[in-house]
Amino acid sequence: MDKREESLPPHDAPTATIDDRGHDRDPAPREAETELDEDDRLKPEFVRDVIDLVEAGEDEAARERIGRLHPADIADLFELVSDEDRPSLARVLGDMLSPDVLAEMNEHVREGLIDLLAPEQVAEIASELDTDDAVAIIEDLEEEEQQAVLDAMEPEDRAAIEEALSYPEESAGRLMQREFVAVAEHVTVGDVIDRLREDRELPTDFWEIFVVDPMHRPVGTCQLSWIMRTPRDIAIGDVMKREQTLIPVDMDQEEVALRFQKYALISAAVVDRAGRLVGVITVDDVVHIIQEEAGEDILRLSGAGDGDINEPIRETYSARVRWLIANLGTALVASSIVGMFGGAIEHMVALAALMPIVAGVGGNAGTQTLAVTVRALAMNQLTDSNSWRAVFREIKIALLNGGTIALIAGTATALWFANPGLGGVIAAAMIVNIFVAGVAGVAIPLLLDRLDQDPAVASSIFVTMTTDSMGFLAFLGLAVASGLTTL
Amino acid sequence: MDKREESLPPHDAPTATIDDRGHDRDPAPREAETELDEDDRLKPEFVRDVIDLVEAGEDEAARERIGRLHPADIADLFELVSDEDRPSLARVLGDMLSPDVLAEMNEHVREGLIDLLAPEQVAEIASELDTDDAVAIIEDLEEEEQQAVLDAMEPEDRAAIEEALSYPEESAGRLMQREFVAVAEHVTVGDVIDRLREDRELPTDFWEIFVVDPMHRPVGTCQLSWIMRTPRDIAIGDVMKREQTLIPVDMDQEEVALRFQKYALISAAVVDRAGRLVGVITVDDVVHIIQEEAGEDILRLSGAGDGDINEPIRETYSARVRWLIANLGTALVASSIVGMFGGAIEHMVALAALMPIVAGVGGNAGTQTLAVTVRALAMNQLTDSNSWRAVFREIKIALLNGGTIALIAGTATALWFANPGLGGVIAAAMIVNIFVAGVAGVAIPLLLDRLDQDPAVASSIFVTMTTDSMGFLAFLGLAVASGLTTL
Numbered sequence: 016m017d018k019r020e021e022s023l024p025p026h027d028a029p030t031a032t033i034d035d036r037g038h039d040r041d042p043a044p045r046e047a048e049t050e051l052d053e054d055d056r057l058k059p060e061f062v063r064d065v066i067d068l069v070e071a072g073e074d075e076a077a078r079e080r081i082g083r084l085h086p087a088d089i090a091d092l093f094e095l096v097s098d099e100d101r102p103s104l105a106r107v108l109g110d111m112l113s114p115d116v117l118a119e120m121n122e123h124v125r126e127g128l129i130d131l132l133a134p135e136q137v138a139e140i141a142s143e144l145d146t147d148d149a150v151a152i153i154e155d156l157e158e159e160e161q162q163a164v165l166d167a168m169e170p171e172d173r174a175a176i177e178e179a180l181s182y183p184e185e186s187a188g189r190l191m192q193r194e195f196v197a198v199a200e201h202v203t204v205g206d207v208i209d210r211l212r213e214d215r216e217l218p219t220d221f222w223e224i225f226v227v228d229p230m231h232r233p234v235g236t237c238q239l240s241w242i243m244r245t246p247r248d249i250a251i252g253d254v255m256k257r258e259q260t261l262i263p264v265d266m267d268q269e270e271v272a273l274r275f276q277k278y279a280l281i282s283a284a285v286v287d288r289a290g291r292l293v294g295v296i297t298v299d300d301v302v303h304i305i306q307e308e309a310g311e312d313i314l315r316l317s318g319a320g321d322g323d324i325n326e327p328i329r330e331t332y333s334a335r336v337r338w339l340i341a342n343l344g345t346a347l348v349a350s351s352i353v354g355m356f357g358g359a360i361e362h363m364v365a366l367a368a369l370m371p372i373v374a375g376v377g378g379n380a381g382t383q384t385l386a387v388t389v390r391a392l393a394m395n396q397l398t399d400s401n402s403w404r405a406v407f408r409e410i411k412i413a414l415l416n417g418g419t420i421a422l423i424a425g426t427a428t429a430l431w432f433a434n435p436g437l438g439g440v441i442a443a444a445m446i447v448n449i450f451v452a453g454v455a456g457v458a459i460p461l462l463l464d465r466l467d468q469d470p471a472v473a474s475s476i477f478v479t480m481t482t483d484s485m486g487f488l489a490f491l492g493l494a495v496a497s498g499l500t501t502l
Numbered sequence: 503m504d505k506r507e508e509s510l511p512p513h514d515a516p517t518a519t520i521d522d523r524g525h526d527r528d529p530a531p532r533e534a535e536t537e538l539d540e541d542d543r544l545k546p547e548f549v550r551d552v553i554d555l556v557e558a559g560e561d562e563a564a565r566e567r568i569g570r571l572h573p574a575d576i577a578d579l580f581e582l583v584s585d586e587d588r589p590s591l592a593r594v595l596g597d598m599l600s601p602d603v604l605a606e607m608n609e610h611v612r613e614g615l616i617d618l619l620a621p622e623q624v625a626e627i628a629s630e631l632d633t634d635d636a637v638a639i640i641e642d643l644e645e646e647e648q649q650a651v652l653d654a655m656e657p658e659d660r661a662a663i664e665e666a667l668s669y670p671e672e673s674a675g676r677l678m679q680r681e682f683v684a685v686a687e688h689v690t691v692g693d694v695i696d697r698l699r700e701d702r703e704l705p706t707d708f709w710e711i712f713v714v715d716p717m718h719r720p721v722g723t724c725q726l727s728w729i730m731r732t733p734r735d736i737a738i739g740d741v742m743k744r745e746q747t748l749i750p751v752d753m754d755q756e757e758v759a760l761r762f763q764k765y766a767l768i769s770a771a772v773v774d775r776a777g778r779l780v781g782v783i784t785v786d787d788v789v790h791i792i793q794e795e796a797g798e799d800i801l802r803l804s805g806a807g808d809g810d811i812n813e814p815i816r817e818t819y820s821a822r823v824r825w826l827i828a829n830l831g832t833a834l835v836a837s838s839i840v841g842m843f844g845g846a847i848e849h850m851v852a853l854a855a856l857m858p859i860v861a862g863v864g865g866n867a868g869t870q871t872l873a874v875t876v877r878a879l880a881m882n883q884l885t886d887s888n889s890w891r892a893v894f895r896e897i898k899i900a901l902l903n904g905g906t907i908a909l910i911a912g913t914a915t916a917l918w919f920a921n922p923g924l925g926g927v928i929a930a931a932m933i934v935n936i937f938v939a940g941v942a943g944v945a946i947p948l949l950l951d952r953l954d955q956d957p958a959v960a961s962s963i964f965v966t967m968t969t970d971s972m973g974f975l976a977f978l979g980l981a982v983a984s985g986l987t988t989l
Contacts, residue, residue, distance in 0.1 A: 055761055059886040085745075087764045095887040121883075211731045221727045222709055222768065239726035240708050244698045258572075274542055276793060277574045279786035281709065281768065298785050299766035302792060306763060309796035310877050316800060317873040318866065324878045324892055332902045335870050339907055339936075342866045346859040354855040360847065367854040368841040371861065371970065372833040379805065379829045383822050386804040390797050391811045396608075399546040400582040405811055415819045420826055449826075483858065 050084060057088060062095050069100065074107045081111065090119035093128070094325060102131055114140045118148040122155055123325040129156065138167035141176065145192045147300055150179040154189065187271050188264040190301070191285040191294030194218040197225045198251055200234060205247030222281045222297065226255045231291045233261060233284040261286050264293055271296060272304045273395060312389050315471035318342075341476055349374070349483035356491040356502065363500040365432055366491060369441055372424065374486030377448035380416055381478040384409050384456025389471045392464050406457050413453025417446040436499050444490035448482060455481045537571060544575060549582050556587065561594045568598065577606035580615070581812060589618055601627045605635040609642055610812040616643065625654035628663065632679045634787055637666040641676065674758050675751040677788070678772040678781030681705040684712045685738055687721060692734030709768045709784065713742045718778045720748060720771040748773050751780055758783060759791045760882060799876050802958035805829075828963055836861070836970035843978040843989065850987040852919055853978060856928055859911065861973030864935035867903055868965040871896050871943025876958045879951050893944050900940025904933040923986050931977035935969060942968045 050061045061080070068077035081089060089111070093101055105112055105128055117125055117140060129137055129152065137156075141149040141164065153161055153176055165173050175193055182188025196217060198207055207224065211217060224242070226235040235255035245254050260278050262271055262285045274280065275298055285294040314322030318341075320334025353360070353370070360367050388405065391397040397405055421442035429438025455478050460470030494500050537548045548567070555564035568576060576598070580588055592599055592615055604612055604627060616624055616639065624643075628636040628651065640648055640663055652660050662680055669675025683704060685694055694711065698704060711729070713722040722742035732741050747765050749758055749772045761767065762785055772781040801809030805828075807821025840847070840857070847854050875892065878884040884892055908929035916925025942965050947957030981987050 054757065054882060055764065056882050056885050057887065062887040085765060087766075091882075094883065095885065097888075097891060208730055211727075212733060217731070219727060219731065220725060222725075238707060238709075239730060240698075240706060243695055243726060243730065244704070244706065246699060270541065276789050277542065278572060279574075279789070281786065298789065299768065302763050302766070302785065302789065305789060305792050306796050306881070309793050310799070310880070312797070313800035313803060313873045314877060317869040319870040319873045322874045322877055324874060324883055324888075324895065328895065328898055328902075332899055335867070335899065336903050336906050338870070339863055339866055339903055340910065342863050343859065343907060343911060346862045349862070350855045350859050353858065354852075357851040357855065360854045361851050364844040364848050365841075367847045367857075368837045368844065370854075371840065371858060371974075372830065372837050374858065375833045375836070375966070375970065376826055376829050379826055380822070382804040383806040383825070386800045386806045387809045387811060390801060390809055393797070394793070395541060395543045395578075396581065396811060398543050398582065400544065400549040401584075401811075404584060408811065408815065411815055412819055412822065415815075416823050416826055419823050420830060423827065424830060479862070483862065487858075 050080075050088070057091055057095060062092065065092065066096055066100050066104070069103050069107050077107050078109075078111060081108065086113060086115035087119045089116045090121070094121050094124050098127065101127060105131065114143040114148070117152060118144055121323065121325045122151075123323060123327065125152065126155055134160070134163035135167045137164045142168060142172045145194060146175050146179055146294075147190055147192050147296075149176055150189050154180060154184065182265060185268045186264070187262045187266045187268065187285050187296060188294070190268055190271060190304075191262075191264070191296045192300075193294050194221075195225060195292075195295040196221055197227045197231075197233075197292055200226050200228070200250065200252035200255075202251050203247060204242050204245045204249050204251065204254065207242060207251060208247070221295075224251075225284050225292055225295070226251055227292050232289075233259065233286065233292045235259060236282075236284065238281075259284065261290075262296060264288070268301075268304050269308045272301050272308055275301045276305060277395075309393070312393055312471040315469065316386065316389060316475050318475070338476075342479075345476055345480035346483070348480055349487055352484050352487045353491070356487075356495065358502040359491055359495050359500045363494065365434075365437065366494055366500065369428065369437075370487055370490050373441060373444045373448055373490040374483045376420060376424075376445065377452045377482035377486045378479050380413065380449045381452035381456040381482045382475065384413075384453050385460060385474055385478050388457045388460045389474065392460060392470055397461070397464075402461050406454070406461070409453045409457040410450070413450045414446075416453075417449035420449060421445040434499075436497060437494075440493045440497055440499060441490060443493050444486065447489040448486045451485045452478070452482045537567075537575070544578055544582060549579065552579065553583055553587055553591070556590050556594050564594050565596075565598060568595065573600060573602035574606045576603045577608075577611075581608050581611050585614065588614060592618060601630040601635070604639060605631055608810065608812045609638075610810060610814065612639065613642055621647070621650035622654045624651045629655060629659045632681060633662050633666055633781075634677055634679050634783075636663055637676050641667060641671065669752060672755045673751070674749045674753045674755065674772050674783060675781070677755055677758065677791075678749075678751070678783045679787075680781050681708075682712060682779075682782040683708055684714045684718075684720075684779055687713050687715070687737065687739035687742075689738050690734060691729050691732045691736050691738065691741065694729060694738060695734070708782075711738075712771050712779055712782070713738055714779050719776075720746065720773065720779045722746060723769075723771065725768075746771065748777075749783060751775070755788075755791050756795045759788050759795055762788045763792060764882075796880070799873075799880055799958040802956065803873065803876060803962050805962070825963075829966075832963055832967035833970070835967055836974055839971050839974045840978070843974075843982065845989040846978055846982050846987045850981065852921075852924065853981055853987065856915065856924075857974055857977050860928060860931045860935055860977045861970045863907060863911075863932065864939045864969035864973045865966050867900065867936045868939035868943040868969045869962065871900075871940050872947060872961055872965050875944045875947045876961065879947060879957055884948070889948050893941070893948070896940045896944040897937070900937045901933075903940075904936035907936060908932040921986075923984060924981075927980045927984055927986060928977060930980055931973065934976040935973045938972045939965070939969045 050057055052058050065077055065080055068080065081092065093104065096104060141153055153164055156164065165176060168176065179189050223236045223238050225233055226237060228234050235257045236259045237251055237255040241254050260274055260280060260283050262283050264285050264287050275283065280298060282295055282297040284292050285296055287293045314320065318335060318338025320331065388397065424445050425438040425442030428441045429435045459477050460474045463470040463473060495502055537544055539545050552564055552567055555567065568579065580591065583591060628640055640651055643651060652663060655663065666676050710723045710725050712720055713724060715721050722744045723746045724738055724742040728741050747761055747767060747770050749761065749770050751772050751774050762770065767785060769782055769784040771779050772783055774780045801807065805822060805825030807818065875884065911932050912925040912929025915928045916922045946964050947961045950957040950960055982989055
């Protein structure tokens with residue numbers, strides 16, 4: 016585990032220009048970038064200055080300021096400025112608005128920019144990108160816009176894109192690159208290195224090479240570090256690792272992301288239905304998916320839809336209002352339960368003041384369980400093997416929580432209203448509701464998952480409806496049953 | 503963008519045994535594993551069979567069944583079986599319970615197993631792991647247990663671990679490996695390859711080599727693919743990429759993860775305060791952090807604490823109950839507002855049935871905005887540059903949502919209670935509360951973030967308190983003001 020390093024003796028190497036694709040993508044050492052704050056975000060002053068320059072028509076000065084940014088930061092710049100400023104910023108940037116920048120950009124912001132471009136320009140941009148990035152840009156376009164762009168592309172590129180588009184959205188087929196290095200098992204390390212040095216057409220950035228049989232089916236993968244550590248005359252077949260995670264071309268991207276994570280993959284071979292190697296997915300294409308998928312649950316659970324701050328308001332509105340209307344509907348259930356106890360409340364109006372507490376705390380307890388369950392399901396931690404254990408676990412926790420809250424709420428109420436009976440009723444209602452919340456919070460998402468529904472989407476509506484209704488029913492019902500009040 | 507491949511002519515290569523560290527980690531081709539379901543999770547039948555074998559004392563059969571699993575799957579197996587079964591499973595596995603397996607395991611489950619081992623055994627396991635994995639295991643141990651393990655380690659390994667532990671938890675210093683290849687700028691490609699072939703002590707699995715100056719400060723990085731594509735006599739300095747993302751050794755892991763994601767890094771140099779290269783972080787160590795950090799928000803927002811289904815119940819209880827008690831406190835605010843309107847409710851008990859709807863829908867609207875804002879903050883999408891725009895955006899959406907919900911709820915109420923006045927009151931209250939919810943949902947997390955507080959943790963309590971109180975106040979207040987009822 017000790018640190019090993021190479022420090023070789025001095026040596027006069029002739030400088031030489033070599034293929035430098037992929038080298039000078041970053042115009043400046045990141046650590047020197049004064050444009051970024053300590054959190055690696057563009058400083059507000061910088062953003063303001065740039066926009067001022069753009070509006071003042073000082074294009075050169077603006078380009079100079081932006082010139083030192085990494086493509087990912089230029090993409091951020093577009094996301095940070097207002098919709099109105101984006102077109103003029105794009106105009107000023109011109110060719111600095113590179114394919115790389117567009118590939119890094121938030122899809123909604125990118126769509127806005129793409130709309131400003133002619134199909135030929137989009138086609139040119141797409142041609143410069145790896146298939147996966149090109150597809151990401153083109154798949155978002157309107158139907159006929161998409162066709163126009165494809166028509167403007169080189170046949171070879173168009174074929175690759177069209178093939179990618181033939182796979183379902185969010186599938187491995189759309190995620191993979193078609194540029195990779197594949198060799199036969201018997202090829203030697205020396206042959207591989209020589210060929211890589213000669214053939215300038217081969218990709219420059221890759222991490223593993225793939226070994227295929229005559230049918231072009233993957234038989235192993237080989238990390239470049241293993242090749243470099245092996246004598247020239249050894250066959251790749253003796254260096255490669257036979258065990259590998261193969262990704263079916265139609266696998267969902269969420270599943271792909273989970274595999275990369277579980278098996279700590281850097282790149283993986285994508286195979287078609289016949290088991291032939293058709294592409295490669297590298298971890299950097301997967302990282303943002305892991306981010307998205309993991310972050311989606313919180314948005315789905317709250318019914319915030321896509322949840323992207325760059326999403327057009329129209330779309331955001333329709334996503335959210337649907338959810339609120341659904342909540343309005345379920346709220347009626349709880350409300351009608353209260354309605355049933357109108358008389359009881361009239362006789363003892365304190366109940367009206369206390370009932371929201373029972374419902375509210377129950378709702379929170381349910382949300383806690385729900386959040387934990389949804390996460391565990393998303394991370395494949397919760398399967399049929401341990402789901403019953405998870406339910407019992409939540410029941411135990413619910414009883415502990417319920418007991419504690421009942422004690423506090425009961426005592427406080429008894430003292431506040433100088434009414435021990437009322438304290439006992441709210442305590443009992445708390446235990447009941449928090450117990451129900453715990454069971455519903457774990458059982459409902461598990462059930463939805465079993466029915467192949469996304470547990471994150473629908474669960475919370477049902478859970479809160481349950482805890483609201485149960486809270487009112489238990490509290491008001493017990494109040495009547497205990498003779499504290501009458502209907 | 504077209505697909506390029508190598509297919510070299512046949513060639514008789516002598517087979518040879520070469521250093522195979524890191525090759526045969528996976529005992530079987532993943533696609534052949536019948537133990538896994540289509541979602542790549544261990545099948546319940548398989549888990550049950552294994553446990554049955556273990557309990558029946560048929561150790562060999564059990565080992566045979568488990569033998570074909572990837573370490574990550576063996577780790578999952580331990581997480582899926584009950585606490586009672588884990589020790590016996592560990593006993594049966596024996597040496598198959600490899601360091602890799604422990605490194606992949608959920609920390610709570612791992613702690614349980616480690617407790618069964620003697621410090622010497624833990625020390626031996628740690629010595630076999632890369633520094634980062636070893637640290638992950640040791641940092642969770644109790645103080646004196648940790649000391650015992652360190653004492654049992656080789657001085658060299660102990661030093662590395664102790665140095666790592668000297669960095670703050672969840673910092674780059676704990677995440678990095680100390681095994682890497684660093685060379686001087688003038689060294690040629692040929693020298694590097696020869697040295698890699700000769701020196702068996704060098705690490706086997708790496709993706710980039712780092713170029714350092716005489717002061718051992720990084721001056722560039724070099725992808726192995728670039729080296730392999732370059733003639734032997736060229737100096738590394740002419741192949742390397744000078745621009746690179748340097749990770750300060752004390753940077754928080756969440757920040758590290760965001761950089762890897764933003765700049766699509768595979769590995770990055772970690773530098774000490776003097777700018778010297780001290781370690782390397784590779785993307786596979788970062789992927790699970792991206793997962794965790796992105797998934798944490800949903801748990802924090804709901805007060806579910808750590809939110810791990812393997813967490814000891816005691817810890818889960820104390821995390822969740824604290825939150826529920828806090829909610830109990832805030833619920834009192836809303837409740838006392840209702841109390842103020844006791845008379846109004848007595849005169850018109852329908853208000854008691856309707857007021858939860860106003861509060862509930864408002865709460866949901868607030869949670870939607872909150873979720874979106876928290877995510878955007880976590881992904882560095884929301885900075886001082888666009889936070890005002892985000893607020894105005896949410897206000898627009900709130901007005902749209904409020905108007906729609908007000909229309910529906912107002913009409914329904916007017917008809918249901920045959921009371922247009924009541925319909926008007928609930929409609930107005932809805933608009934007010936959803937507007938307040940929208941503002942609170944975006945403003946509160948932004949404020950907390952500005953105060954360097956985690957917006958995910960405290961926001962939702964404040965937001966729901968606001969929407970509950972506002973809902974009751976607006977609805978009951980307007981009912982009185984409009985003369986529908988009297989206090």
